[in-house]
Amino acid sequence: MEAFIQPGFWIFVLALAGIYGIFSLGLQIQYGVGGIMNFGHVGMMAVSGYTIAVLVIKYEWSFWWAALAGVILAAFLGALLGLTTLRLSGDYFAIASIAFAEIVRYWILNTDNVTGGTQGTLAIPSPNGFSSYTDKPDVILTWISDRLYPLIGDEASRDLSMVLVVWPFFGLFIWLSSRLQKTSWARVLRATREDDDVPRSLGKNVFRFRLQTLIIGSVFGGLAGVFWSVQFALLAPEDFLRIVTFYGWMILILAGATRVKGLFVAAIFFGFLYGATRFLEFWPLSLLSSPERAYLRVFLIGLVIVLLMVKRPQGLFGKRQEMILE
Amino acid sequence: MSDFIQYFFNGLVVGCIFAIAAVGISLLYSVLRLVNFAAGDFLTLGAFITYFLSVTLELNFFLSIIVSMLAGMGISWFLELVLWRNLRRNKAGTLALFLVATGVALMLRPIIQFVFGTETRKFNIDILKTYDFFGARIPQTQLLVLIFASASILTIALFIAKARIGKDMRAYANNPGLASVSGINVDRVVLATWLISGALGSLAGVFQGLVQGQFNNAMGESLLLSFFAAVVLGTIGDAYGALAGGLLLGLIMELSQLSIFFGGVPSNYKPVVAFATLVLVLLFKPEGIFGYRARKV
Numbered sequence: 001m002e003a004f005i006q007p008g009f010w011i012f013v014l015a016l017a018g019i020y021g022i023f024s025l026g027l028q029i030q031y032g033v034g035g036i037m038n039f040g041h042v043g044m045m046a047v048s049g050y051t052i053a054v055l056v057i058k059y060e061w062s063f064w065w066a067a068l069a070g071v072i073l074a075a076f077l078g079a080l081l082g083l084t085t086l087r088l089s090g091d092y093f094a095i096a097s098i099a100f101a102e103i104v105r106y107w108i109l110n111t112d113n114v115t116g117g118t119q120g121t122l123a124i125p126s127p128n129g130f131s132s133y134t135d136k137p138d139v140i141l142t143w144i145s146d147r148l149y150p151l152i153g154d155e156a157s158r159d160l161s162m163v164l165v166v167w168p169f170f171g172l173f174i175w176l177s178s179r180l181q182k183t184s185w186a187r188v189l190r191a192t193r194e195d196d197d198v199p200r201s202l203g204k205n206v207f208r209f210r211l212q213t214l215i216i217g218s219v220f221g222g223l224a225g226v227f228w229s230v231q232f233a234l235l236a237p238e239d240f241l242r243i244v245t246f247y248g249w250m251i252l253i254l255a256g257a258t259r260v261k262g263l264f265v266a267a268i269f270f271g272f273l274y275g276a277t278r279f280l281e282f283w284p285l286s287l288l289s290s291p292e293r294a295y296l297r298v299f300l301i302g303l304v305i306v307l308l309m310v311k312r313p314q315g316l317f318g319k320r321q322e323m324i325l326e
Numbered sequence: 327m328s329d330f331i332q333y334f335f336n337g338l339v340v341g342c343i344f345a346i347a348a349v350g351i352s353l354l355y356s357v358l359r360l361v362n363f364a365a366g367d368f369l370t371l372g373a374f375i376t377y378f379l380s381v382t383l384e385l386n387f388f389l390s391i392i393v394s395m396l397a398g399m400g401i402s403w404f405l406e407l408v409l410w411r412n413l414r415r416n417k418a419g420t421l422a423l424f425l426v427a428t429g430v431a432l433m434l435r436p437i438i439q440f441v442f443g444t445e446t447r448k449f450n451i452d453i454l455k456t457y458d459f460f461g462a463r464i465p466q467t468q469l470l471v472l473i474f475a476s477a478s479i480l481t482i483a484l485f486i487a488k489a490r491i492g493k494d495m496r497a498y499a500n501n502p503g504l505a506s507v508s509g510i511n512v513d514r515v516v517l518a519t520w521l522i523s524g525a526l527g528s529l530a531g532v533f534q535g536l537v538q539g540q541f542n543n544a545m546g547e548s549l550l551l552s553f554f555a556a557v558v559l560g561t562i563g564d565a566y567g568a569l570a571g572g573l574l575l576g577l578i579m580e581l582s583q584l585s586i587f588f589g590g591v592p593s594n595y596k597p598v599v600a601f602a603t604l605v606l607v608l609l610f611k612p613e614g615i616f617g618y619r620a621r622k623v
Binding site for chain 1: 424
């Protein structure tokens, strides 16, 4: 039970919640506004994280330029995915998007001399033999924890600094996105979500609106990748399995697909689920080994998704009518 | 030439397995409009149950396969009763069906891991014994799989074409409204579809386990997208198309390794060939090889 009352546990939960909250916000814009079912969202996070690692380690770029490049590349890939497959109807696009993310992961897995292959970013060939890419953001994180140390002592950890960096961004992105969703642009999109023909008859280019949504969502996927890569300071192909996209979907449907602000609560719930199955040490969890805990986590996420869709498809905060009109 | 025979034979074997798995997915889609993301894990489950019965309990191999097919049917039946029936009643949309199927997959996988462990398994069949065939080396297991899988495919095709419930299924898939007013029992059709897909999932899992020689609990999941590729290639929702699409995809994946194609695709990129086929078909012929634009899929 002790881990429950340890601040370190909750700080980790919050850091994770912030990162996956931003990730899920991308899906929220795509599905909640545009009705696009993107099941390959993890590809954007993988691309931006790996772009940063490769550019910094192999080509000695500054972290900030690399992060910018990562987000731009994620947006570019969103555009590529959209231009090729977004004209397909819903279920076809969903399948195509999964295939897209899997191609990204296989490419990462099998180009050892660029991405480090199965061994992750530690194995990226580096001109100076140095395979870390987080020193620039680490300066900021250390600066924050140095300022906090006199106030709270040993609780001033890297995770806490990370929370203090990620959450303002998370808040800002949610605010931006809820502003965005009140514009006429979003109203057109909501109309396309329900029915293509009405906005088309008003002279709106439905495909272009959808494509824009997909790209904006991919930017948030890319931004999540930036924070993810700083938080964990090491990337490996198995961090970007198909299931990560469904972490995002779980957060989204828990919040309610059209409720942006619900993402705060839902993301913290996800962070708790993830952190609890990883760190909590009381019975019966203490009986499990760490790989078994990983299965338990996957099981619980599956269970939450199934229960939500059966019992409360509109999520904690959603309107039932909006969910049913797909 | 011997290379060609080798890859062609491998392609046939893999293709038969794809066909069996794909027809289950395609039937479910045509009857329920459900893309079954859990299909891959049903393969894993079938292979592990068969392993447990035939190796751990030392039962007869064929008996073990039949029991594991019954188990696949049982689990599908259970899920239909507690889950899918309710979702249909609530008029769940595409996203809900997608996510619930994924949720089922996410729950099934850890259960398999808990019950059967994560170790690599192999069946009690000599995987090293091979036959020589025009310079190509054909393992005994592959030959067995090819014989039994093609027999299964013929049975499935005949069943869908001739059996009463097979006809009902096609009628319902074509026009649910018309089918239910003309006296077809919808719940029975849906249940039969689930039972067939459950049984075929287990069967394909055993075949895949045999062909791989050894397998672990990630086996089915990693094949899922290849099955989707087969389904889309053969026109989504068309059972015969799925059979043909599976065979074709198996051949494409294996023959792509022939050196005449850009020096041959490396074998670790084989899944990418399947994904690329999927994306290309979706791009240029989303109605599949047997579909017409006019036909609503």
